[in-house]
Amino acid sequence: MKKIGFIDYYLDEWHANKYxxxxxxxxxxxxxxAYAYGKRDAxxxxxxxxxxxxxxxxLMDSIEAVVEASDYLIVLSPDHPDQHEELCRLPLQSGKPTYVDKTFAPDRATAERLFQWAxxxxxxxxxxxxxxFASEADAVRQEGIDAIVTFGPGQYANYSIHQVEQIVAMMGSEAERVMWTGTDATPALQIGFSGGRFASIHHFHDSAFQTSINYTEGGSASYKVESNFFGSFISRMVDFFRSGQPPVPQEETVAIIAIIEYGYKAMKTPHQWLELPRS
Known part of the structure; x- marks a missing residue:
């Protein structure tokens, strides 16, 4: 049996409880x-x-002990990405397949640094x-997309990742600029992609995750996420541990983090486009 090690900011949190x-x-x-380390107690x-x-x-007394004992590693701290650089340093030098929970990093520079370590x-x-990995997204055509609008619950700080992830998965990593158009109560972010393509995310309190898509050559699609997306995600994680082949391109993860980071910057100057950094 293969042993997995958890590395977390604190262990009593929803993801660690379920995984x-x-x-x-x-x-x-x-x-x-089989093994776990928490930097502090909940x-x-x-x-x-x-x-x-x-x-x-x-329970292990150090990250080093978890890394040494485990075949595979999961760095959690899903609501505290500011902790990921410290928690990831040894895992990403280990050579062992490592999954890092959402949100990957607090900013683009940190995301690039973590990938460089790996x-x-x-x-x-x-x-x-x-x-x-929601099955509803798999069922729609992802070629020729002109625009996407997504809706979802939660706060921008820890839930924007869910909407931005779906958008980048379908539109690619070539996001060029962002603009804040929401309010404190109802955050919204506009995202400009290469070729004049466009996406928009909206946080509506307890809204279900919903997506609408328009295609360049006409036609549209929409879906509401009702599937067991966590089950699909965990299956992909298990496949990753077995194969060592990441199912998500690095450039997409870095683009997602840059969009979220610059979304914070755009909050300070609403209704103005803010250019994203280009590699």
Whole structure:
């Protein structure tokens, strides 16, 4: 049985609570989360020792110990991407397949640095929102898209990744500029892509994830995400661990982080285009 190690800011959080059972099921028992490290205890919830005892997972006293003992690595901290650089340093020098939870990095420079560490050490690496793997997105034509509008719940800080991930997965990494048009209560971001293509994300409190697409040559498509996208995502993670082949291109992940980062900058000058950095 292959052993997976968790590395987290604190362990009692939703993703860490759910992933162990989902991974075991998706891998038909071939993989198990065996080790875990948390930098600190959760403010509200189980401390790391109690969490590990409840889950039957061995608590390790350092990231180095988790890396050494594990076959595969998952860096979590899904709502604290500012912690990823510190938490990822040893995993991304290990040569062991490593998944880094959303949101990958707080800014483009950090994202590029993490990928460079992985490249220098030959460490297979990927990161993604689970929404990328929703079956509804797979069912629509992704060639010839002229414009996409997405809706979803949550705050821009930790939920914009879900909408931007779907957009970049379908439109590619050639985003050129962003413009903030939302309010504090209802964030919205416009994204200009190469060739005059366009996308728009909108946060509407408890809205379902919904997407509408227009095609350059006419026609349209729309979908509401109702599938078990987390199940599809975990299956892709398991495949990644087996093969060492990332299912998401590096350039798309970097583009997603740049869009989110520059979205924050665009908030300060609403209704004005802000150019994105080009490689």
């Amino acid at each position: 162990p059972d989902w991974i075991k099921e998706a891998s038909n028992g071939e993989m198990t989360v 403010d509200n919830g189980l401390d790391n020792a109690a969490w590990c005892k409840e889950k039957g997972i061995q 490249s220098d050490s030959g460490t297979p690496l990927f990161s993604s929102s689970a929404l990328r």
